[in-house]
Amino acid sequence: MPKDSGIGASSKRREDVRFLTGKGRYMDDMNRPGQAYAYLLRSPVAHGRITALDTREAEAAPGVIKVMTSADTAGIGGLPCGWQIHSRDGAPMHEPKHPVLAEGKVHHVGDPVAMVIAETAAQARDAAEMIVMDIEELPPVVNMKDAVAAGSPLVFDEIGTNVCFDWTFGTPQAETDAVFAAAAHVTTLDLVNQRLVANPMEPRVALGEYDPITELHSLFTTSQNPQLIRLLLSAFVLGIPEQRVRVMAPDVGGGFGSKIFHYNEEVLVVLASKALKRPVKWTSDRSEAFLSDRQGRDHVTRIEVAMDKDGHFLAMRTDTLANLGGYLSTLGPAIPTILHGTLMAGNYKTPKVTVNVKGVFTNTIPVDAYRGAGRPEATYQLERLVDKAAREMGLDPVEIRRRNFIQPDQFPYATPVGLAYDIGNYDATMDKLVEVADFAGFEARKAESAARGKLRGLGVSSYIEACGIAPSAAAGALGGRAGGWESANVRVNAAGGVTVWTGTHSHGQGHETTFAQIVADMLGLPENMIDIVHGDSASGPLGLGTYGSRSLAVGGSAIVRATEKVIAKAKKIAAHLLEAAEEDITFDKGTFTVAGTDKAIDFGTVALTAYVPHNFPHETLEPGLEEQAFYDPANFTFPAGAYACEVEVDPETGKVSVCSFAAADDFGNIINPMVVSGQVHGGIGQGIGQALMENCVYDENGQLLSGSFMDYAMPRADDVPNYVVDHSCITPCTHNPLGVKGCGEAGAIGSPPAVVNAVIDALQRGGYSHVTHIDMPVSPSRVWAAMQAK
Amino acid sequence: MYNFDFIKPETLAGAVEALAGEDAQALSGGQTLLPSMKQRLNAPATLVSLTGIAELKGVSGRAGASVTIGAATPHAVVAAEAGAFYPALADLAGGIGDPAVRNRGTIGGSLANNDPSACYPSAALASGATIKTNIREIAADDFFQGMFTTALEPGEIITGVSFPIPEKAAYAKFQQPASRFALAGVFVAKFAGGVRVAVTGASEGGVFRWTEAEAALSANFSPDAIAGMAPPAEGMIGDLHGTPEYRAHLVGVMTRRAVAAAH
Numbered sequence A: 001m002p003k004d005s006g007i008g009a010s011s012k013r014r015e016d017v018r019f020l021t022g023k024g025r026y027m028d029d030m031n032r033p034g035q036a037y038a039y040l041l042r043s044p045v046a047h048g049r050i051t052a053l054d055t056r057e058a059e060a061a062p063g064v065i066k067v068m069t070s071a072d073t074a075g076i077g078g079l080p081c082g083w084q085i086h087s088r089d090g091a092p093m094h095e096p097k098h099p100v101l102a103e104g105k106v107h108h109v110g111d112p113v114a115m116v117i118a119e120t121a122a123q124a125r126d127a128a129e130m131i132v133m134d135i136e137e138l139p140p141v142v143n144m145k146d147a148v149a150a151g152s153p154l155v156f157d158e159i160g161t162n163v164c165f166d167w168t169f170g171t172p173q174a175e176t177d178a179v180f181a182a183a184a185h186v187t188t189l190d191l192v193n194q195r196l197v198a199n200p201m202e203p204r205v206a207l208g209e210y211d212p213i214t215e216l217h218s219l220f221t222t223s224q225n226p227q228l229i230r231l232l233l234s235a236f237v238l239g240i241p242e243q244r245v246r247v248m249a250p251d252v253g254g255g256f257g258s259k260i261f262h263y264n265e266e267v268l269v270v271l272a273s274k275a276l277k278r279p280v281k282w283t284s285d286r287s288e289a290f291l292s293d294r295q296g297r298d299h300v301t302r303i304e305v306a307m308d309k310d311g312h313f314l315a316m317r318t319d320t321l322a323n324l325g326g327y328l329s330t331l332g333p334a335i336p337t338i339l340h341g342t343l344m345a346g347n348y349k350t351p352k353v354t355v356n357v358k359g360v361f362t363n364t365i366p367v368d369a370y371r372g373a374g375r376p377e378a379t380y381q382l383e384r385l386v387d388k389a390a391r392e393m394g395l396d397p398v399e400i401r402r403r404n405f406i407q408p409d410q411f412p413y414a415t416p417v418g419l420a421y422d423i424g425n426y427d428a429t430m431d432k433l434v435e436v437a438d439f440a441g442f443e444a445r446k447a448e449s450a451a452r453g454k455l456r457g458l459g460v461s462s463y464i465e466a467c468g469i470a471p472s473a474a475a476g477a478l479g480g481r482a483g484g485w486e487s488a489n490v491r492v493n494a495a496g497g498v499t500v501w502t503g504t505h506s507h508g509q510g511h512e513t514t515f516a517q518i519v520a521d522m523l524g525l526p527e528n529m530i531d532i533v534h535g536d537s538a539s540g541p542l543g544l545g546t547y548g549s550r551s552l553a554v555g556g557s558a559i560v561r562a563t564e565k566v567i568a569k570a571k572k573i574a575a576h577l578l579e580a581a582e583e584d585i586t587f588d589k590g591t592f593t594v595a596g597t598d599k600a601i602d603f604g605t606v607a608l609t610a611y612v613p614h615n616f617p618h619e620t621l622e623p624g625l626e627e628q629a630f631y632d633p634a635n636f637t638f639p640a641g642a643y644a645c646e647v648e649v650d651p652e653t654g655k656v657s658v659c660s661f662a663a664a665d666d667f668g669n670i671i672n673p674m675v676v677s678g679q680v681h682g683g684i685g686q687g688i689g690q691a692l693m694e695n696c697v698y699d700e701n702g703q704l705l706s707g708s709f710m711d712y713a714m715p716r717a718d719d720v721p722n723y724v725v726d727h728s729c730i731t732p733c734t735h736n737p738l739g740v741k742g743c744g745e746a747g748a749i750g751s752p753p754a755v756v757n758a759v760i761d762a763l764q765r766g767g768y769s770h771v772t773h774i775d776m777p778v779s780p781s782r783v784w785a786a787m788q789a790k
Numbered sequence B: 001m002y003n004f005d006f007i008k009p010e011t012l013a014g015a016v017e018a019l020a021g022e023d024a025q026a027l028s029g030g031q032t033l034l035p036s037m038k039q040r041l042n043a044p045a046t047l048v049s050l051t052g053i054a055e056l057k058g059v060s061g062r063a064g065a066s067v068t069i070g071a072a073t074p075h076a077v078v079a080a081e082a083g084a085f086y087p088a089l090a091d092l093a094g095g096i097g098d099p100a101v102r103n104r105g106t107i108g109g110s111l112a113n114n115d116p117s118a119c120y121p122s123a124a125l126a127s128g129a130t131i132k133t134n135i136r137e138i139a140a141d142d143f144f145q146g147m148f149t150t151a152l153e154p155g156e157i158i159t160g161v162s163f164p165i166p167e168k169a170a171y172a173k174f175q176q177p178a179s180r181f182a183l184a185g186v187f188v189a190k191f192a193g194g195v196r197v198a199v200t201g202a203s204e205g206g207v208f209r210w211t212e213a214e215a216a217l218s219a220n221f222s223p224d225a226i227a228g229m230a231p232p233a234e235g236m237i238g239d240l241h242g243t244p245e246y247r248a249h250l251v252g253v254m255t256r257r258a259v260a261a262a263h
């Protein structure tokens, strides 16, 4: 029976009322009294030495208040990197400075060189055109294979190489190679995971406001993690006490990872507001977003699997070049290593897995997390490889996966690449997929497509991800410089309503609804008695924000712990009021009862009394009903599942149409099935976008060719089918109080290989047996070219 | 965008006079001009809007003979009203951009701009349309002179376009995945005197007539008549979305589809 409220109910998203009626509180609508406007002058070239920067004419232009260059940022730190990766020889990664305004050299098109502050945005932009900026162009490093070749020009002269780190992980290479040497069959695949632009609907905005009296530096910003930005800005960049920085991120119009990072503009508007003693606001437009938002993916990989004669995986090895771009972004080096290498075992019991990753600097926009962050790259390689292996072994793609799945009785399962999966059932999600995607009816659908001259294919993938980021101990051991905990504050107000502060941030995930469902369920209150507050580092508790599908598993767990403390305290109060022993009090559906009696008192009365403690024994019972909890997860969570895609290929044009897409996910327990479906839908949409359409491309000079929606192909509603989404297979997470795993990224992780596998399947079945792989995006022209290349 | 003056005359004469001013430029639907001004790639001192001039708007015609469309008529109006006279032209208009673009963008702006990927130029060229301006009439064969280049003189205003109505016609467009302009678009028009085939989206020279296909189709108006045919890849556009070879191939496919769909 579906519930109508609390945990398990598809409660309507309360935040949608303001979003759908145009009442969202987005940053561009926010203005402060006396505010000035900033415009960033950015490098027009990918690589060069700044030989002259004359701002005098700009400074004299109408309305201009100040022009900032790197001379104005001399006293502060660079943008910090949150992870330190070590190379195979034990040396720490190269960590060249990431200045907030270019110092001496520009590293990519769009690299900020100067900031103009004026009375209006138009005046700032006009004045920026008066800055004389001479750049002596240097040969750019664009392609990763060129970047790692001997004699390549250097992005950072001071480190003498473009290789930031040379990382190896998992089984020692020699052990793995020995298995390959003796294997019955080896399947090899070379592939590219192309660079993507996140393109959230709302471009970034940063507004700085300094109060000289309190010395409070306020930053309003479009961020997924205001508390984390406060930590980085105060402790690492400005070097001031954290409480003198307040970071607020009100409604944020999508992030997809790109709003995790600490950006140059956030520092600059705060510095400028301090210097000018007035608020300073910067708003990105879409073109600027293409040139300044951190980008995603961009791996070039060779992956191989060694098998016995029956298609059992004996060993796996990979070599990846991962693009870091022109500077180290906040999490840049963690994505292709910790969030990618650790997932290379997938859902399979492969005994030996070796992962090699070189992180490479190039003269391109810095690369960092994008929905899934490392895990989609791992899943794509693995699931394309497994499909190719199935073909080479003459096995059905479902069967080869089943032969290698970790079995339910093998959990907890330690992989060769550092993770301990706590629980799962990969055959169960595959069974469910086969059912909901109606594999049995495929031949009939294929015949129907053929009658219309189209080639139909069915593609499958399975995936696992490590979410609930992150157990602090594991993060620390893997090079993380921060913890992975969350905190929550639960305040029961005197009139019985409850305010919950979370350190996570909602920018599309529906926390205000789902977190309220949890607390309502635990306290036996109606959901509308509970308010969830997030997004302000001053009023909220500490926390690390929202990414890595962590908000429910980690932030939700903190809320559960704090609510448990509230219940424990309330029981004390109830015991006092009912004149019973505390251990005799039971709490159920909002009522405290003395066990075995009909003496009872409701939650509201206890709450009121907590603040009207007329006869409290103050030595043993504090007034008030408010608790805080910190939660550090014991392990990652491991959502997993199986996806299927059916496509039609037009053999005349190479155009691929997605006919259907089905997902069978195991997310552990589900708080709000509707919200979960929505998260999966969005993820699959982005996955289909990556598989078929999106591509961020630079020319050989490092100029961005896909710098607008005229060339960067975003998926639109008519590019995606109606999804079949099932999350009825549940193996509850074993180590968090809700038994939840996280669902925010799964769709984007599992879907690209399912789509590409379907295209290859269609071509193979259609007689194009020479086509074993096409790199993403599988665009019409690429499909057509592959079909021709007999 | 830089500052500019804005004039919205109610007569053609008023527009002509205003366009004689220094750095003045005609503004029709603004779907091309305004984005380029926002990016500061274009900075006219004065914009002269054509959309307030009644005589530049509307669809009129004689069934089976011709249809004339005012230059400032938006695509959506052509899609809704031209079908009675020239269904293939209405279909083309209905497939341009999205509803916002179709409600603002105009046929005159599209032809004057002559984007190599725009749809209308192929219809005008394949139909043998006549482009009417404030000073003369120009045959479509003479009007299009390569990417973003036309026979228009500075200050010359397109007032309308007159399309002879063929026996059968159709437009087949293969969309560029991002912009949804034509990666290759082919307009085929069958007249009593022969078939005209105009191709957009594909060539570095802009819209062009594919005369080889015209000859084959004039002899036998069926997809089979041009089976396996494609124009040479040389001179075709090569970019992120397709190689010259792919575009040449698509022209063949789209021509066959247009012939099959002609009505």
Ligand SMILES: Cc1cc2nc3c(=O)[nH]c(=O)nc-3n(C[C@H](O)[C@H](O)[C@H](O)COP(=O)(O)OP(=O)(O)OC[C@H]3O[C@@H](n4cnc5c(N)ncnc54)[C@H](O)[C@@H]3O)c2cc1C
Residues within 6 Å of the ligand: B025, B026, B027, B028, B029, B030, B031, B032, B033, B034, B050, B071, B072, B095, B096, B097, B098, B101, B104, B105, B106, B107, B108, B109, B110, B112, B113, B115, B117, B118, B119, B120, B152, B156, B157, B158, B159, B179, B180, B181, B182
């Ligand atoms: C998102 C998007 C998608 C689009 N998709 C397509 C598509 O699929 N197919 C397609 O064909 N087009 C497409 N377009 C372009 C659209 O059709 C434009 O409307 C058209 O190209 C220009 O028409 P306009 O009326 O907007 O002209 P404007 O932008 O106002 O003007 C364009 C140019 O023509 C000049 N001009 C305008 N009117 C006249 C006149 N009467 N006489 C002389 N000069 C004049 C102007 O001075 C300017 O130089 C798209 C545009 C957008 C923004």
